[in-house]
Amino acid sequence: MSRLLKVALIHNSKPSAKAQHLPADYYSECDSPKTVQAIAKALAASGYTVFPIEANRHLPQRLKENPVDLAFNIAEGFQGEAREARVPALLELLEIPYTGSGVLSLSLALDKARSKQLFRCAGVPTPNFQLFHRADDPLDKKLHFPLIVKPNREGSAKGIWASSVVRHDSEITNGAASSSRSHETALRIQIQRVLELYDQEVLVEEFIDGTELTVGILGPDRLLPVLEIDFSECAPSGEFFYSWRMKEYQGNKEMHLTPRFWCPARLSESVTHAVGAVALKAAKTVGFRDISRVDIRLSSDGIPFVLEVNPLPGLDPKESNFPIMSQAAGISYEALLKQMVQMALERAPKSPSSIPLSKESDFPSPLKAPQRRGLPAAGAKDLGEAPGVPAVARRGIRRGNPKEEDLGR
Numbered sequence: 388m389s390r391l392l393k394v395a396l397i398h399n400s401k402p403s404a405k406a407q408h409l410p411a412d413y414y415s416e417c418d419s420p421k422t423v424q425a426i427a428k429a430l431a432a433s434g435y436t437v438f439p440i441e442a443n444r445h446l447p448q449r450l451k452e453n454p455v456d457l458a459f460n461i462a463e464g465f466q467g468e469a470r471e472a473r474v475p476a477l478l479e480l481l482e483i484p485y486t487g488s489g490v491l492s493l494s495l496a497l498d499k500a501r502s503k504q505l506f507r508c509a510g511v512p513t514p515n516f517q518l519f520h521r522a523d524d525p526l527d528k529k530l531h532f533p534l535i536v537k538p539n540r541e542g543s544a545k546g547i548w549a550s551s552v553v554r555h556d557s558e559i560t561n562g563a564a565s566s567s568r569s570h571e572t573a574l575r576i577q578i579q580r581v582l583e584l585y586d587q588e589v590l591v592e593e594f595i596d597g598t599e600l601t602v603g604i605l606g607p608d609r610l611l612p613v614l615e616i617d618f619s620e621c622a623p624s625g626e627f628f629y630s631w632r633m634k635e636y637q638g639n640k641e642m643h644l645t646p647r648f649w650c651p652a653r654l655s656e657s658v659t660h661a662v663g664a665v666a667l668k669a670a671k672t673v674g675f676r677d678i679s680r681v682d683i684r685l686s687s688d689g690i691p692f693v694l695e696v697n698p699l700p701g702l703d704p705k706e707s708n709f710p711i712m713s714q715a716a717g718i719s720y721e722a723l724l725k726q727m728v729q730m731a732l733e734r735a736p737k738s739p740s741s742i743p744l745s746k747e748s749d750f751p752s753p754l755k756a757p758q759r760r761g762l763p764a765a766g767a768k769d770l771g772e773a774p775g776v777p778a779v780a781r782r783g784i785r786r787g788n789p790k791e792e793d794l795g796r
């Protein structure tokens with residue numbers, strides 16, 4: 388059976404050339420052709436027939452033209468408040484079984500503040516935080532500096548730079564007179580910057596100085612060896628945590644962006660156990676299927692603070708953290724992907740749908756709305772997309788399109 392299984396590898400690809408008018412981190416969440424090919428190759432090695440398909444608005448048509456047995460979903464999505472959930476929602480509508488997490492978990496996890504509220508309810512430690520809708524929202528006086536400022540619904544460290552950490556002694560460097568409140572002004576400048584660039588609420592969180600850890604979970608509850616990311620050798624770069632620069636240029640020796648990976652992490656057995664338990668609780672709180680990765684900062688006094696749950700973790704065989712952890716558990720890359728396919732097949736409905744698909748002739752004729760004077764008819768102007776530029780670009784990017792240098796710090 389598995390020899391004949393047709394698998395659509397649904398992804399959003401990273402263009403080879405960066406578009407000048409888009410921010411340097413615009414496509415950071417997308418997968419490179421190299422990653423897509425590696426996944427396709429590993430799936431083919433397990434005997435599946437693989438069709439890589441781009442997750443754009445032509446996806447429903449492509450799936451209609453190429454009926455598949457299953458979708459291997461790695462699409463991060465572009466638009467909307469729950470972009471990662473779009474493809475799973477479509478696949479559910481089309482009744483195509485798919486790998487990985489479902490609509491609700493992907494929507495919840497993408498919203499960091501909402502996930503953190505759930506962590507709190509579940510007793511999962513998470514840094515104290517405040518969500519800003521405007522840069523001049525009153526600051527919660529209970530928050531302790533240093534604080535980190537980040538977009539509430541991005542990933543791959545988009546919008547997170549070394550300058551995102553605002554310390555108590557931070558001063559405004561643009562010539563404004565320094566005052567006892569200058570750290571608060573510095574914070575608001577940073578919030579304003581993120582609000583303008585990412586067109587979404589801004590999460591301000593207490594910065595946890597400590598050890599960077601990430602925990603992989605293979606569904607439903609197998610904990611992989613914890614991965615520790617050590618930035619101590621990156622000091623000359625000016626980057627000191629998993630910032631966008633650190634992720635984007637990871638391994639670049641000239642830039643000193645060479646974090647060290649320890650898997651298993653250098654933790655005692657009891658701390659490893661505590662970290663694993665917290666990670667599992669956090670992942671189950673937002674929910675996930677097949678695989679999930681939980682990002683944690685372990686404070687100097689030993690509290691594992693959960694930053695976020697990633698129910699759609701990256702799967703590049705060399706650069707992504709999840710495959711590093713599964714490899715450390717003795718699971719080869721091919722075996723990992725095969726296991727994900729098998730888990731998806733196991734939950735697929737055994738019998739074909741009882742709901743027949745409609746034919747076009749089944750649709751009633753449209754009701755015509757009376758046209759209001761002065762307004763163009765709905766749909767008169769195609770809002771479409773320039774090739775390779777998602778429609779969100781127009782909405783998501785407001786004043787200023789930062790160049791790579793601007794995003795660096």
Ligand SMILES: Nc1ncnc2c1ncn2[C@@H]1O[C@H](COP(=O)(O)OP(=O)(O)O)[C@@H](O)[C@H]1O
Nearest residue numbers: 514542543544545592593594595628629682694
């Ligand atoms: N509260 C925090 N304390 C310390 N470091 C943080 C904090 N929030 C984020 N970071 C750093 O920024 C990185 C990215 O933040 P994260 O919330 O995981 O966003 P993303 O979804 O972009 O990965 C983390 O891996 C960590 O290095």
Ligand SMILES: [Mg+2]
Nearest residue numbers: 543682694695
């Ligand atoms: Mg993260």
